Amino acid sequence: MHLKIHALGAQECESCGIRANALFADLTSDDFRLIDRMIHEISVPAHTTLFDEGTQGQTLFTIRRGLVKLVRYQTDGTQRIIRLLTPGDIAGLETTVQPVYDSSAITLTEVTACRIPRTVITQLESTSPRLHAQLLRKWHEALRQADDFIADLASGSARQRLARLLLRLSKGEGCRPVLLPPREDVGAMLGITTETASRAVAAFRREGLLDPLDRQSRRFRIDAVALAAVAARSD
Amino acid sequence: MHLKIHALGAQECESCGIRANALFADLTSDDFRLIDRMIHEISVPAHTTLFDEGTQGQTLFTIRRGLVKLVRYQTDGTQRIIRLLTPGDIAGLETTVQPVYDSSAITLTEVTACRIPRTVITQLESTSPRLHAQLLRKWHEALRQADDFIADLASGSARQRLARLLLRLSKGEGCRPVLLPPREDVGAMLGITTETASRAVAAFRREGLLDPLDRQSRRFRIDAVALAAVAARSD
DNA sequence: CGCACCCTTGAAATTACTCAAGTTCAGTGG
DNA sequence: CCACTGAACTTGAGTAATTTCAAGGGTGCG
Incomplete structure (x- = not known):
């Protein structure tokens, strides 16, 4: 399994590109000195498990690139996807409260993420009220996403x-093509069979709401307006 | 509409019965002096709206008795229940991050709750690390409940x-009777029609998994073991 | 008593599931 | 270069579950 790890110095972390919407959005340079070399940037291929439901863990991950699914396994062995994480989201937030993961996190694409020990958060939290506010914002975001999912x-x-x-996968940017996960995962997200x-995908394709850019039907150009009509249709 | 309001003194709040699992679990007496008369105990009948999705608000509520539903309205006007709140849970947690409610909160039974201005939380948060920890725990609980819901x-x-x-409504206490909300709400919770x-309720009754204690089929004695088998069945 | 509200039930239509082939495509090794 | 293979996607036909629409109870309250 191809996996790259790289310890980040305070400098690198401070100048991180996606920091604006991330956990460390408004830390000071002093704050960054505290976390020097504690955070690792990792790069993993698709279908990698970051952590498993029910296991002990002291690590959280902020997603920098790619797509991650949070899943719960059901009694019959099949999985139910309970949330999708996109860049800026955090996997394993729960470890800041209790060192057990509430769900499994599995990459759907190649993913680069920052691996953060929970101690970094708990330490910074007492010293930096800014981090604290960001953390609450992340909890709020996560809860909102869960509610949206339902x-x-x-x-x-x-x-x-x-x-x-x-529409959600296109994140409102109707023009850019959408990468659709394998049908099995689509089913697990929507609570329907593969x-x-x-x-449903085939039907949308026939109706021209979806246009494959790809032989394998993974990337699509979408007709956002027409899809919005379907999404809202009450009849 | 019958509604009772009562401002709580520091004394009363400190000796609150359900404080153990509530937000103010381990505050000091000094802390309590700060919130004297800021918190009101309210008692409202069933079918009362505590707040509406999308509206501005500066108030959160900790449920002390009764059952509250959090709902989102869909484009066709029907409502989807996204979470159920029971005693100890908090409605409107999101106002500690941003003064807009993410969903509507409506009582399913008569409810008594504590109405807390968001400022109480933000003030106490800086002075009391204990409250801070409790707040994080509440976020965690809420997220976990949302995930469970899915x-x-x-x-x-x-x-x-x-x-x-x-089984969830019986909270593991298999012996005590379960109060089932109106069928319409059951449907809105499960994503099925009334x-x-x-x-489904009628079928369970015929099969003896459910026994009405009530003419109107609202309170039931449940066969927890048999229900658990149905819940887990993979065939 | 009768009205309102909710719960229940029936029958037909629709939607989704199941099971069982096909099909396509990327990668592999001859 | 090409057949082979595995994995994922597609499709069909029959079955099961759910929705829809409509009508018929029961209960509590004025």
């Missing part, structure tokens, strides 16, 4: 759910 | 979902 992706017909998922997910 | 109540057949809901919810 309201958007667990309600309505398969067509509606898929339309909402596509076949139903496949049929 | 994994348990938005996956599987209507029968399975209902079984899981009943009729399907009604049929």
Whole structure:
């Protein structure tokens, strides 16, 4: 398994590109000196498990590039995806409260992330009120995403759910192509079977709401307006 | 509308019965002096809206008795229940981060709650590291409940979902009767129609998993063991 | 008594699931 | 260069579950 690790100096961390919307958004240079070499940038391929539900852990990850799924395993062994993490989101936030992971985190694409020991957070939290505010904001974001998941992706017909998922994956940028996870994962996100997910995608393709840019039907150009109509349709 | 309000003195708050698992679990007497008369105990009937999604607000509520639903309204006007709050839970946590409610909170039963201005929290947070820890714990709890909602109540057949809901409402205390919300709310929680919810309840009753203690079929004695089998069934 | 509200039930239509082939495509090794 | 293979996606046909629409109870309250 190809995996790259790189310890970050205070300098690098301070000048991080996505820091604006990340956890360390407004720390001071003094703060950064404290975390020098404590944080590692890692780069892992798709289908890598960052951590498993129920296991002990002291590490959180801020996603810098790629897509991560949070999953819970059901009694029948199948998995239910409970949240999707995109750049700026944090996996393993729960370890700042209690050193056990509430769900498993698995990469859907190649992912680069920052691996942060929970001690860094707990230490900084007492010294920096700024980090504290950011942390609360992250909790709020996570909860909002979970609520959205219930309201958007667990309600309505398969067509509606898929339309909402596509719109969410496009993050409002209707022009840029959307990368759709494997159908099995689409099903696990929407609470439907793989076949139903496949049929819904095929239907959207026939209707021109979706246009594959790819032989394997992974990347699509989407018709955001038409999809929004499907997502909202009440009939 | 019958509504009772009562301003709490530091004394009363400090000796609150459910404080153990509540926000102010381990404050000092000094801390309590700060919040004297800032917190009101309110008592409201069923079907009362505590706040509405999208509105401005500076108030959070800790539930002391009763049941509260958090709902999001969908484009077709129907509501989706995204979480259930029981005693010890907090409604409106999000106002500590941003003064807008993310969902509507509506009582399902008569409810008594403590109405807390957001300023009380933000002030105490800087002075008391204990409150801070409790607050994080509350965020964690809320997120976990949201995740549970997705994994348990938005996956599987209507029968399975209902079984899981009943077990959750009984809070593991298999002996005590369960109060089931109106069928419409059951449907809104499970992502199914009112009729399907009604049929599933009727089926459980015929099979003896549920025994009405009530003419109107609201309170039930449940067969926790059999329900757990239904909830977990993979066939 | 009758009205309102909710719960229940029925029957037809729709949607989603299951099971079982095919198909496509990327990668592999001859 | 090409057939082979595995994995993922697609499709079909039958079945099961759920929704829809509509009507019929029961209960509490004025």
